[in-house]
Amino acid sequence: MKQWTLSYRGQTKPLSEWGISNVTRHILNQGTDTVTFQTDASAPVFECDAIIEVFQDNTRWFWGRITQTPTYYTADSESAYYKASGPFWYFEHLVFQQPWRYFKDGTATTTEVINRSVCLLGQDDQGNTINARQCLQAIVDYAKAHHAPIECGTISGFDFEFPCETIKDCSCSEAILKLLRWTPNATAWIDYTTKTPTIHFACASALQKQSLSLRQLTQFSIIPRNDLKIAAVVLKYEHSHSADGATWKSVTVDRYPENATGEELNALVLTVELEGSHAHVQEQWVQTQPIQPESDNWWKKHFPCLVDAKSIQISNVQRTSNLPNELLEGAIAPWMGCDATYETISASIHYVTDEMDTERPFSVKICATNAQSRIYQNVISSGKTTQPPVGLATTLYQSIGCLRYEGQLTLVDEDLSGPFIGHALSFLDGEPTWATLSLPVQEERISLDTGTTVLKFGAPKQLGPNDICQLMHTHRIRTITDNPKMRFADQSSGNRTYFPHMSPISDSQVDMGRYTQLTIGTKSKQVMINANALPENTQLSLKPFNMVENGELKQFWMIASR
Numbered sequence: 197m198k199q200w201t202l203s204y205r206g207q208t209k210p211l212s213e214w215g216i217s218n219v220t221r222h223i224l225n226q227g228t229d230t231v232t233f234q235t236d237a238s239a240p241v242f243e244c245d246a247i248i249e250v251f252q253d254n255t256r257w258f259w260g261r262i263t264q265t266p267t268y269y270t271a272d273s274e275s276a277y278y279k280a281s282g283p284f285w286y287f288e289h290l291v292f293q294q295p296w297r298y299f300k301d302g303t304a305t306t307t308e309v310i311n312r313s314v315c316l317l318g319q320d321d322q323g324n325t326i327n328a329r330q331c332l333q334a335i336v337d338y339a340k341a342h343h344a345p346i347e348c349g350t351i352s353g354f355d356f357e358f359p360c361e362t363i364k365d366c367s368c369s370e371a372i373l374k375l376l377r378w379t380p381n382a383t384a385w386i387d388y389t390t391k392t393p394t395i396h397f398a399c400a401s402a403l404q405k406q407s408l409s410l411r412q413l414t415q416f417s418i419i420p421r422n423d424l425k426i427a428a429v430v431l432k433y434e435h436s437h438s439a440d441g442a443t444w445k446s447v448t449v450d451r452y453p454e455n456a457t458g459e460e461l462n463a464l465v466l467t468v469e470l471e472g473s474h475a476h477v478q479e480q481w482v483q484t485q486p487i488q489p490e491s492d493n494w495w496k497k498h499f500p501c502l503v504d505a506k507s508i509q510i511s512n513v514q515r516t517s518n519l520p521n522e523l524l525e526g527a528i529a530p531w532m533g534c535d536a537t538y539e540t541i542s543a544s545i546h547y548v549t550d551e552m553d554t555e556r557p558f559s560v561k562i563c564a565t566n567a568q569s570r571i572y573q574n575v576i577s578s579g580k581t582t583q584p585p586v587g588l589a590t591t592l593y594q595s596i597g598c599l600r601y602e603g604q605l606t607l608v609d610e611d612l613s614g615p616f617i618g619h620a621l622s623f624l625d626g627e628p629t630w631a632t633l634s635l636p637v638q639e640e641r642i643s644l645d646t647g648t649t650v651l652k653f654g655a656p657k658q659l660g661p662n663d664i665c666q667l668m669h670t671h672r673i674r675t676i677t678d679n680p681k682m683r684f685a686d687q688s689s690g691n692r693t694y695f696p697h698m699s700p701i702s703d704s705q706v707d708m709g710r711y712t713q714l715t716i717g718t719k720s721k722q723v724m725i726n727a728n729a730l731p732e733n734t735q736l737s738l739k740p741f742n743m744v745e746n747g748e749l750k751q752f753w754m755i756a757s758r
Contacts, residue, residue, distance in 0.1 A: 198252050198253055199252075199253055200219075200250065200251070200252060200257075200644060201250070201251045202214055202216065202248055202249070202250050202251075203248065203249040203250075203251070204240075204242060204246065204247075204248050204249075205246065208251070211233075211644075214235065214239060214240065215235045215236050215238060215239030215240070216233045216234070216235055216239070217233070217234050217235075217645065218232075218233060218234040218643075218645055219231065219232070219233045219250070219643070219644040219645065220232050220233070220641065220642065220643050220644070221250075221257070221258055221640075221641070221642045221644075222639070222640070222641045222642075223385065223386075223615065223617045223639065223640040223641075223642075224284075224638075224639055225383050225384060225385060225617065225636065225637070225638045225639065225656060226372070226373060226376060226382070226383075226384045226656065227284060228281050228282055228284040228285045228287075228288060228369075229258070229260070229281070229282035229284065229386060230260070230279055230280065230281055230282065231248075231250060231258050231260060231279070231280045231282075232277065232278065232279050232280075233277075233278055234275055234276070234277050234278075235275065235276045235278070236274075236275060236276075239276070241265075241276070242262050242265065242276075242278050243262065243265075244262050244263070244264075244265050245261055245262060245263075246261065246262050247259070247260070247261050247262075248260060248261075248262065248280050255389055256388045256389055257388060258280070258282065258388055259282065259283065259345075259388050259393050260280035260281050260282045260283070260285070261280060261281060261285065262278055262279070262280050263279055263280065263281045263285065264277075264278065264279035265278055282386055282388075282393070283344060283345055283346040283386055283393045283395070284369065284386065284395070286339055286343060286344035286345070286346065286368075287335075287339055287344065287367060287368040287369035287372065288367050288368075288369040289367065290339055290342055290343070290344060290367060290368050291313050291365060291366070291367055291368075292313070292315055292335060292338060292339075292363075292366055292367060292368045292370075292371045293311040293312055293313050293315065293338070294311065294312060294314075294315045294316065294321065295309045295310070295311055295312075295321055296309070296310060296311075296312040296314075297309055298310050313364060313365045313366075314362065314363075314364050314365075315362070315363050315364075315366070315371065316360055316361070316362055317331055317358075317360065317361045317362075317363055317371065317374060317375065318331060318357075318358060318359070318360035318361065319360060320334065325357070325360070327354065327355055327356055327357050327358070328354040328355070328356055328357070328358055328375055328378065328379075329351045329354035329355050329397075331375055332348075332351055332354060332372065332375060332397055333348055333351060335368050335371050335372055335375075336348040336368075336395060338368065339368045344368075345392060345393065346386070346392065346393050346394070346395055347390065347392045347393070347394045347395070348394070348395060349387060349390075349394040349395060349396040350396050350397070350398065351396070351397045351398075352396075352397070352398040352399065352402035353379070353382075353398055353399030353401060353402040354379070354382075354397060354399065356378075356585065356587065356588060356591050357585035357586065357588070358375070358378050358585050358588060359433070359468050359470055359582075359584065359585060359588075360470075360471075360582060361374065372384065376397075378588065378591065378592065378595075379399050379591065379592075379595045380592075380595050380596050380655070380656060381399055381400035381595045381596070381636060381656070382397065382398070382399050382400075382595075382656075383397070383398055383399075383400070383403060383617070383618060383636045383637070383638075384396070384397050385615075385617040385618045387618075396618060398618070399595060400595070400620055400634055400635075400636050401594075401634075403618060403619055403620040403634070403636055404618065404619050404620070405619070405620055405622065405634060406616065406619040406620070406621055406622075407621070407622045407623070407624055407631070408605070408607070408621060408622075408623055408624070409623075409624045409625050410623060410624065410625045410626045411625055412607060413605050413606060413607055414606045414607070414608050415604070415605060415606035416603070416604075416605045416606075416623075417603045417604050417605070418601050418602070418603035418623075418630070419601065419602055419603055419654075420600065420601055421600055421601055421602055421654065421655055424596055424600070424655060425462060425600070426462050426463065426464050426593065426596055427456075427460040427461060427462045427463050428451065428452065428453060428456030428457075428458065428460050428463040428464070428593070429451065429452050429456070429463070429464045429466075429589040429590075429592045429593040429596075430449065430450075430451045430456055430457070430458035430463060430464070430465045430466075430589065431449070431450040431451070431466050431468055431584075431588060431589050431592075432447055432448075432449055432458075432465070432466070432467045432468065433447065433448040433449075433450070433468050433469075433470050433584035434446075434447055434467060434468070434469050434470065435447075435448070435470050435471070435472035435473075435581055435582070436469070436471075436472045437472035437473045437474070437581070438472070438473075438474050438475070439473075439474070439475040439476070439477070440475070440476060440477055445472075446472070448584050450584060450585075450586075450587070450588055450589040451589050452589040452590045452592075452593045464592065464593075464596070468584070470581075470582040470584060471581070471582040472581050472582075473580060473581045475575050476575070476576055477573050477574065477575055477576070478531070478573070478574045478575075478576045479571055479572070479573050479574075480526055480527060480529060480532060480571070480572045480574075481525065481526045481570075481571050481572075482523070482525070482526035482527075482528070482532075482567050482568070482569060482570065482571075482572060483523075483524045483525040483526060483569045484521035484522060484523055484524060484565060484567055484568060484569050485521065485522050485524055486520060486521055486522070487519070487520060487521060487522050487541070487562070487564060489510070489513045489515065489541050489543055490510060490513060492508045492510070495508070495510065495543070495545065495558065498560045499558060499560075502545070502547055504549055504550075505547040505548060505549050506548045506549060506550075507547065507548045508545060508546070508547045509545070509546040509547075509555075510543050510544075510545055511543065511544045511545075511546075512542075512543060512544040513541070513542070513543045514541065514542045514543065515539065515541050516539050516540065517537055517539045517564050519535060519536070519537065519539070519564035519565055519566050520566060521564070521565050521566060521567065521568070522562045522563065522564060522565075523536065523562070523563040523564075523565050523567065523699070523700045524700055525700060526700075527699045527700075528563070528565055528567060528699075529572075529574075531574040531576075532567065532572045532574070534565055534566055534567040534572075535565060535566050536563060536564065536565040536566075536567065537563075537564055537565075538561060538562070538563055538564075538701060539561070539562060539563075539564040540559055540560070540561045541559065541560055541561075541562065542557060542558065542559035542560075543557070543558055543559075544556070544557050544558075545557075545558050561701060562700075562701060563699065563700055563701050600633070601633060601635055601654050602635070602652075602653065602654025602655045603635075603652075603653060603654060604650065604651065604652050604653075605650070605651050605653075606648060606649070606650050606651075607648070607649045607650075607651070608646070608647055608648050608649075609647055609649065614640060614642060614649055615640060616637045616640050616649070616651055617637050617640045618637070619636075619637055620634040620635060620636050620637075621633065621634075621635050621636075621637060621651075621653050622634060622635070635653040635654050636653065636654070636656075637651055637652070637653050638652045638653060638654065638655075638656055639651065639652040640652075734757055735757065735758075736755050736756065736757055737755070737756070738753050738754070738755060739753065739754060739755075739756045740752070740753055741753070741754055
């Protein structure tokens with residue numbers, strides 16, 4: 197005879213000494229296990245949120261926290277009914293979050309990492325793509341680090357990739373269920389016998405097999421799930437691309453069997469939206485000309501006074517760079533990969549015109565560069581196409597294909613030989629095909645007072661009772677992941693545009709020197725000023741003179757000496 201004890205606030209006593217009766221444990225696949233029990237009015241009060249542990253001999257049978265404490269009265273008695281919830285309760289009451297990098301000020305210079313409830317399933321904290329097993333591990337580790345008294349055990353059959361998905365304000369349990377929908381035959385259960393309760397995950401093929409004889413059972417029912425029989429799985433991955441305002445779509449198809457079209461009856465066809473490529477191209481037109489300071493024509497382009505010169509002699513050319521070209525139009529930006537600098541080029545030029553024969557220093561400030569005359573292009577933002585997972589159609593097909601039956605059974609055993617959760621059942625002493633089944637246990641309800649165990653097996657609760665439509669519905673609400681690199685960007689998430697920093701310039705200067713003769717006009721009409729005609733040490737300048745005209749004092753200016 198097994199001995200049952202309960203531990204509460206450091207005290208461990210048999211159930212009878214606690215005044216406890218009607219103990220029932222309800223274990224759920226992918227859900228919160230519970231234990232309910234009743235006490236009489238004279239029994240101690242179990243406080244809400246307190247932790248209890250139930251032991252079968254020296255083996256822990258349940259661990260949980262009191263979550264309900266209702267009291268019931270009848271005409272001649274008073275009873276308290278309690279409900280304790282297992283560790284999965286913490287998954288349901290803890291929002292799953294991931295670290296994101298934020299800027300602390302408006303200058304986008306200082307960043308800090310803050311947990312955010314917008315999460316990218318399928319990506320680790322370093323931005324790497326992870327498979328379903330690694331993602332489940334990350335969720336459990338997060339819950340463990342935030343108050344959940346649980347360890348992560350084995351995760352079997354989840355080494356497959358799945359489409360990265362954005363979830364928002366979801367609990368840890370919701371995040372787990374979103375992952376497990378890619379394997380409808382998955383089982384998640386908790387082992388209470390370890391020092392800290394341990395959660396395990398396994399697909400049907402990885403579950404431990406257990407056979408039951410129909411002679412052991414007091415009740416048994418099994419129903420074929422023909423509505424879950426599928427002919428094929430076809431996954432259509434849609435990518436939405438854009439580049440400079442133009443948009444288009446591309447489709448990648450994953451199918452099982454290989455000859456599936458998706459047009460078969462009872463085919464599972466899912467359209468999965470994935471992030472496509474996005475690009476914006478910046479263009480810059482540049483026109484240049486060679487820098488030729490030894491050329492007459494090059495200087496004439498910068499100094500109109502040299503255009504009509506009959507002869508030009510250039511000497512003493514001075515440069516401060518060796519860049520070959522002069523920027524005429526456009527601008528030079530850092531992304532162009534070109535060198536540019538503002539440079540002053542000088543030379544001594546002797547030139548002869550109809551009016552003069554002189555030599556003077558000339559200088560011109562230009563933008564010198566090694567850029568060529570052409571259109572430069574720069575992709576200032578680009579998002580890589582999210583690659584679809586490989587073989588997911590096969591995983592889905594095999595996961596659903598094993599769920600051919602569901603049913604319920606009742607087993608009476610005073611020693612309660614379970615647990616059965618985490619096992620796949622087959623049945624002996626019945627139809628021959630039943631002995632080859634492998635049906636996951638979905639629910640397990642055990643009553644200590646009667647020694648009765650009720651099991652539900654087959655398809656999980658998230659699949660509807662009639663057909664495969666519910667499975668397709670779970671994928672319609674999937675949210676496409678947009679720009680997964682935003683979690684880790686050291687710069688702002690917008691497209692960074694680099695503006696030009698070098699523009700054309702032409703600042704021409706000439707030292708006009710001192711003229712001895714200046715002629716203004718044309719060949720037939722000229723005004724000539726000849727300094728050589730003046731005596732030595734004579735200087736002419738503009739001077740004011742006063743005069744009276746018609747009784748009115750007026751002033752005029754003349755070029756005169758002292």
